[in-house]
Amino acid sequence: MPFVGDFFSRLGRVARGQANSGVGALEDATFEATVNQTVADMRTELNKVVQASAVAMSNYNRLDADYQKYVRQAQDWKDRAGQALDAGNEDLAKKALAKKAECDRQIASMQQAVDAAHQTSEKLKSQVGELKAKIDEGERTATTLVARKNAAAAQRKVAEAMAGVGNADNAFSQLNRFEESVSKEEATAKAFDELASTGKDEDLEKQFAQLSNHGVDADLAALKAERLAAKAPAAPYIPKELAAGGASIEAPAQAVEKAKA
Numbered sequence: 001m002p003f004v005g006d007f008f009s010r011l012g013r014v015a016r017g018q019a020n021s022g023v024g025a026l027e028d029a030t031f032e033a034t035v036n037q038t039v040a041d042m043r044t045e046l047n048k049v050v051q052a053s054a055v056a057m058s059n060y061n062r063l064d065a066d067y068q069k070y071v072r073q074a075q076d077w078k079d080r081a082g083q084a085l086d087a088g089n090e091d092l093a094k095k096a097l098a099k100k101a102e103c104d105r106q107i108a109s110m111q112q113a114v115d116a117a118h119q120t121s122e123k124l125k126s127q128v129g130e131l132k133a134k135i136d137e138g139e140r141t142a143t144t145l146v147a148r149k150n151a152a153a154a155q156r157k158v159a160e161a162m163a164g165v166g167n168a169d170n171a172f173s174q175l176n177r178f179e180e181s182v183s184k185e186e187a188t189a190k191a192f193d194e195l196a197s198t199g200k201d202e203d204l205e206k207q208f209a210q211l212s213n214h215g216v217d218a219d220l221a222a223l224k225a226e227r228l229a230a231k232a233p234a235a236p237y238i239p240k241e242l243a244a245g246g247a248s249i250e251a252p253a254q255a256v257e258k259a260k261a
Contacts, residue, residue, distance in 0.1 A: 035145055035146055036142065039138055043135060046131055056117075056124055057121045060114075060118060060120065066110065067107065067110045067111075070107045073103045077096045077097065081096035081097045
């Protein structure tokens with residue numbers, strides 16, 4: 001069933017992708033704790049290596065101690081053989097040399113194992129030293145990475161805030177939404193106002209308004225003329241007969257006397 005196999009293979013890839021994505025998000029959220037735990041794991045591995053190296057080096061130390069014991073014994077029997085010869089006792093000297101030969105055989109049989117154990121011990125000490133140096137460097141790198149991560153996160157937040165993007169509850173985004181809402185209300189109000197004024201003859205309204213203004217101006221001019229006429233001095237009295245006859249105009253006082261007569 002190739003189709004079924006391919007289906008489950010693709011489904012498995014999707015599941016692994018989702019799992020990796022989730023793990024990545026979790027690691028990103030707990031970056032500092034993850035880095036510190038990584039360094040702690042390195043320290044744990046170092047302790048295991050040190051313990052294993054210590055066991056190997058301990059075996060070498062015991063083997064070397066036995067080896068050195070036979071070396072000292074061989075030298076001791078050699079010295080005793082010399083003492084026996086000096087005393088003129090060759091039989092005792094031979095017995096001492098026989099013991100020395102046994103020690104030499106033990107030394108020869110142990111020589112290769114001791115050399116191999118010594119090389120292994122020195123190599124382990126060197127490797128442990130290198131591993132310690134790498135872990136120390138890893139700790140410094142971890143501290144630097146955490147600092148860089150925090151700085152990058154802070155810089156990203158500042159950049160998102162300046163750009164007005166980011167989380168839905170971003171203050172700048174919220175303010176922009178308020179502004180958009182107000183602009184929408186203003187546009188809606190303007191649209192309704194335009195609809196309300198549809199059908200009106202604006203020019204006709206303006207003409208009637210101008211007529212109304214002209215009426216007020218005429219009333220004002222009439223009121224001014226009336227007030228000026230009230231303030232003007234009265235004209236002198238002239239009898240009709242004098243005005244009609246064209247006679248010389250007498251003084252006002254004489255004219256008044258004549259009129260009384």
